[in-house]
Amino acid sequence: MKILRFVVPAMLATGMVLPVSAEQTSGGRRPNVLFIAIDDQNDWVGPLGGHPMVKTPHMDRLAARGTTFLNAHIQSPLCNPSRTALMLGLRPSTTGIYGLAPWFREVPDLAGRVTLPQHFKAHGYRTLTAGKIYHGGIGGPAKQKIEFDVWGPPGGVGIKPPQKLIPPTPMGNHALMDWGVFPHKDEDKQDYVIATWAADQLNGMPKDDPFFMAVGFFLPHVPCYATQTWFDLYPDDDSVLPPHREDDRDDTPRSSWYLHWELPEPRLKWVRENNQWRNLVRSYMACTSFVDAQIGRVLDALEAAGLADSTIVVLWGDHGWHLGEKGITGKNTLWERSTRVPLIFAGPGVAVNARCTQPAETLDIYPTLIDLCGLAPREDIEGLTLRPQLTNASAMRDRPAITSHNQGNHGIRTERWRYIRYVDGAEEFYDMVNDPNEWTNLAGEKKLAGIIAEHRKWLPSIDVPPAPGSANRVLTYDAATDIATWEGKPVTRADPIPE
Numbered sequence: 247m248k249i250l251r252f253v254v255p256a257m258l259a260t261g262m263v264l265p266v267s268a269e270q271t272s273g274g275r276r277p278n279v280l281f282i283a284i285d286d287q288n289d290w291v292g293p294l295g296g297h298p299m300v301k302t303p304h305m306d307r308l309a310a311r312g313t314t315f316l317n318a319h320i321q322s323p324l325c326n327p328s329r330t331a332l333m334l335g336l337r338p339s340t341t342g343i344y345g346l347a348p349w350f351r352e353v354p355d356l357a358g359r360v361t362l363p364q365h366f367k368a369h370g371y372r373t374l375t376a377g378k379i380y381h382g383g384i385g386g387p388a389k390q391k392i393e394f395d396v397w398g399p400p401g402g403v404g405i406k407p408p409q410k411l412i413p414p415t416p417m418g419n420h421a422l423m424d425w426g427v428f429p430h431k432d433e434d435k436q437d438y439v440i441a442t443w444a445a446d447q448l449n450g451m452p453k454d455d456p457f458f459m460a461v462g463f464f465l466p467h468v469p470c471y472a473t474q475t476w477f478d479l480y481p482d483d484d485s486v487l488p489p490h491r492e493d494d495r496d497d498t499p500r501s502s503w504y505l506h507w508e509l510p511e512p513r514l515k516w517v518r519e520n521n522q523w524r525n526l527v528r529s530y531m532a533c534t535s536f537v538d539a540q541i542g543r544v545l546d547a548l549e550a551a552g553l554a555d556s557t558i559v560v561l562w563g564d565h566g567w568h569l570g571e572k573g574i575t576g577k578n579t580l581w582e583r584s585t586r587v588p589l590i591f592a593g594p595g596v597a598v599n600a601r602c603t604q605p606a607e608t609l610d611i612y613p614t615l616i617d618l619c620g621l622a623p624r625e626d627i628e629g630l631t632l633r634p635q636l637t638n639a640s641a642m643r644d645r646p647a648i649t650s651h652n653q654g655n656h657g658i659r660t661e662r663w664r665y666i667r668y669v670d671g672a673e674e675f676y677d678m679v680n681d682p683n684e685w686t687n688l689a690g691e692k693k694l695a696g697i698i699a700e701h702r703k704w705l706p707s708i709d710v711p712p713a714p715g716s717a718n719r720v721l722t723y724d725a726a727t728d729i730a731t732w733e734g735k736p737v738t739r740a741d742p743i744p745e
C-alpha cells in the first residue's frame with residue numbers, strides 16, 4: 247500500500263503550493279474532500295485573530311499547511327439560510343431561504359437542485375456525512391440517501407446537566423440559552439462521538455473511489471457546556487471580555503434592531519445584570535477549544551490513514567456570534583462578528599501557510615471544490631472559484647462578500663470597508679482598517695459619498711421575498727406604512743426596542 251506522507255509545514259516556504267499527489271496524476275485519481283463545518287463559530291479562532299486569547303492549536307496547524315481567508319463571510323447570519331446558500335451555491339436573496347424554515351427540498355423551485363455533495367456523487371465520489379451539515383432533520387433513510395450515501399451520528403450537544411446552569415433567560419427561557427462549567431466526560435459530548443466516527447471512517451475508507459466526507463460540529467453553538475479543564479485555558483477575570491462601547495448603538499439605525507427584534511439570545515443588559523458576561527465568554531471559548539481538539543482528532547486520523555496529501559480539507563463556520571458587542575449576544579446581524587467566519591483550505595493545489603485578505607464568501611466553497619477536484623463546472627451557481635487566491639494569496643478579486651438577512655437587508659464587505667443597507671433605506675458604513683470594531687458609522691460622511699456609492703452598486707439585483715413556508719427569524723417590511731413584521735408580529739417605528 248502506498249503511504250502518502252503528511253508534509254511538515256515548517257519545511258515549506260510560505261505560499262508554496264503542495265503538489266498534486268503522484269497517485270492522482272498517474273492514475274487520474276481525483277483528490278478526496280474532507281469538509282468540516284463548525285456551528286456558530288465566529289472569528290475567535292487562532293488563524294483569524296478575532297480574540298487574542300483563544301487557543302485553537304489544531305486550526306492553527308491546518309492553517310499552517312494551507313490557505314486561510316482572513317476576510318471570509320457567510321451569506322446569511324443564521325444556520326438554515328447560510329448552509330442552504332453554501333450547499334446549493336445560491337444566495338439567500340436568490341432563493342428566498344432566510345429563516346430557520348423551510349428545508350429547501352420543500353420549495354418547488356429548489357426541490358431538484360443539485361447540491362455540492364450530489365455534484366461530487368455524480369462524478370463517482372462516495373459521499374459521507376455526520377453531525378450538523380444541514381439545519382434540522384431532512385426526513386427518513388430514503389430522503390437521507392438522496393443527499394449522502396453514508397450517514398453517521400447526528401449533530402447535537404450530547405450530555406447535558408439535569409437543569410439549566412444560568413438564571414431563566416428573557417423571551418421564554420429557551421433551553422438552548424445556557425452555558426457554564428459542567429462536570430462530565432468529553433467522550434459523552436456529541437462532537438466527540440462525531441469525531442470518533444469520522445476517524446473510524448477515514449481509517450477504514452475503501453480505496454476504490456474518492457470520497458467527499460462532511461463532518462459538522464455543533465459547538466460552540468449554545469448551550470456551551472465544558473469541563474473545568476477547558477475553562478482553565480482562559481483566565482477567570484474580565485480580561486477575556488471583548489471590546490465594547492456603551493454608546494455603540496447610538497449611531498446605528500433603528501432598523502438594525504429589526505434583524506434581531508425578539509430572540510431567545512439575551513441582550514448584554516440581561517447578561518450583565520445576571521453576572522453572566524465573563525461566564526458566557528469563557529464558556530464560548532472553552533467550547534471552541536474543545537471543538538478544535540475534535541478537529542485535531544479528525545486531522546490526525548486523516549494523516550494516520552495516509553490520506554493527508556490526497557485530500558482537500560476545507561474548514562468553515564456557518565456564521566459568527568456576538569458576545570456583548572453592539573449590546574447583544576447571538577447572530578442575526580450584518581456586522582463583522584456575525585458574518586466573519588473561519589475559511590481554511592489545505593491539500594493538493596493549495597498554497598501552504600498563506601493568508602488572503604481579499605473578500606471571500608462561503609458561497610465560493612462549491613465552485614472552488616469542484617475546480618480543485620477537476621469536476622465539471624456548473625453554470626447555475628453564484629459563487630466564484632477561489633483557486634486564484636489558493637495558489638497566490640495576493641491575487642485580486644473584484645467581487646465583495648455579500649451577506650443578506652431577509653429581503654432588503656444586505657452587508658457589502660470589501661477589503662477595506664463594510665457597507666450595510668437596511669430594508670427601510672437606512673445605511674451604515676465602516677472603515678474596517680481604522681475601526682475594526684465598527685464603532686463609528688460613517689454613512690453620513692460627505693467626503694466618503696463616492697466610495698459609499700461604489701459599494702451600493704453591489705447590492706443584489708435579485709432580492710426576492712421569503713420562499714413559501716418561511717418561518718422563524720423572518721422579517722418583512724412595508725414601505726407604504728413603514729411597518730415591519732418580525733416573526734408574524736407588526737413592529738412600528740414607535741415600539742420600544744425589546745430588552
Ligand SMILES: [Ca+2]
Binds near residue numbers: 285325564
Ligand atoms: Ca449556526
Ligand SMILES: [Ca+2]
Binds near residue numbers: 684
Ligand atoms: Ca457606533
